[in-house]
Amino acid sequence: MRDFAYLRPREAGEAVALHARHSPGARYFAGGTTLFDLMKLGVESPATVIDVTRLEGLAGIDASRRGELRIGALAPMSDVAEHATVQREFPALSEALWKAASQQLRNMATVGGNLLQRTRCAYFRGAGEYACNKRVPGSGCAALDGLNRGHAVLGASEACVAVYPGDMAVALAAFDAVVDTLSPRGERAVPVRELHRAPGSTPHLETVLAEDELIVRIRVPRGPIGRASTYHKVRDRESYAFALASAAVAVQLQGNRVADARIALGGVATRPWRADEAERSLVGRPLTRAAARRAAELAFAEARPLAHNGFKVALGIETVTDALMIAKDRS
Structure with a gap:
């Protein structure tokens, strides 16, 4: 792992400002269950890591609103899975979180970070010895003619067949959930259905978020469905x-x-x-x-x-x- 600068802001606006100041090469860090793995593998090598785990007001679950459930981006997966309103009104979301990982990981991983986890494709994570357009754009896709048992049968392209690995985002897509983000340009709302990109010819671009956008909350519409x-x-x-x-x-x-x-x-x-x-x-x-x-x-x-x-x-x-x-x- 390469050396990197470590910053720990206390407010979301401060985190976004620090990202702008240290870009390119800055990455947000929450639970770290994805980023640190990728840093060890050499897939990610940020010059600056911005620890957002202490940001105020982003770890709660607000069930007080009639029309929507609000989940802070820093809420641990286990807290959301165990929340009484989630279990009662959105059992698919609770089950998706329970089935996603070990208890230790669920206690550490945040829901905002979970949405942005990257593929488990072995060619992507293979220390650079395989062709992978996600890792090195234009290098090819070794999975197309390689070992592809776990890869995608829907939404693939000639450039990439890697499957999206997450569970929670699938449940959120079913419920028409929305993520709110913050950047130097202000806040915006992105439907979960539109958050992740199809690979097309640019599989290294995995979401519609800009590098400096920070997910601050998830909003799930409430209703009988x-x-x-x-x-x-x-x-x-x-x-x-x-x-x-x-x-x-x-x-x-x-x-x-x-x-x-x-x-x-x-x-x-x-x-x-x-x-x-x-x-x-x-x-x-x-x-x-x-x-x-x-x-x-x-x-x-x-x-x-x-x-x-x-x-x-x-x-x-x-x-x-x-x-x-x-x-x-x-x-």
Whole structure:
């Protein structure tokens, strides 16, 4: 790991000003569960690390507002997962956080940092001996013809097939959550659905945020759709593993028919993936297992599997189908 300067501001405005003063080469640091790993691997080598863990007012969870739940960007994952309002009104979000990592990591990692975690693609993290357009733009993508069992079947490009590794962002995308950011240009709101970029020809640009933007909070709209929800995650082992396929699903029933449905996919795409057409196929109809499977098949209609990950399509279809049935039971 290379030497770096370490700064510890107390207010968000001060942190943003310090970033502007020390850019390029400055990085925000919160829980450190991603950044420090990448620094050890040589993927990241910031000249200045700005520790935002002590910023005032960004670690709380505000459930006092009728229209939305507000989560400070510095709230630990474990605090959000255990919060009574999250468990009651957004069980898919609580489950996504519980299933994301070990208890030790959940206690350290912040929700703002979790949104911005980078891929676990072995070629990206492989000490620079493999071609990776995320790590060195224009160098190629070794995963295209390499070991790609864990890679994306949705949203990939000729430049990158790395899967987005997170769980929480998938649930937040299903609930139409928004992140608020702060930069020298002021505050702005970014829907979680628009936060992560498709790789296209520039996979090194992973989000729509500028380097100097700091996530300060997450806002989740409150309503009946969140209560009958689940985060269903399939992985190689039961805990401490990234998803091979996952689904954040929510349904709202009127009588025996679907009034609203949300389906977001994880583990199979280059970014958190909302399955809009699959959602529309359910509205106005009874939620039978056959209807759930039809929606799941629509969710994967545009899948483009690689040599070693074709199983993800069938697995993903079963994952979404099962998740819809769990959500129905909770309704």
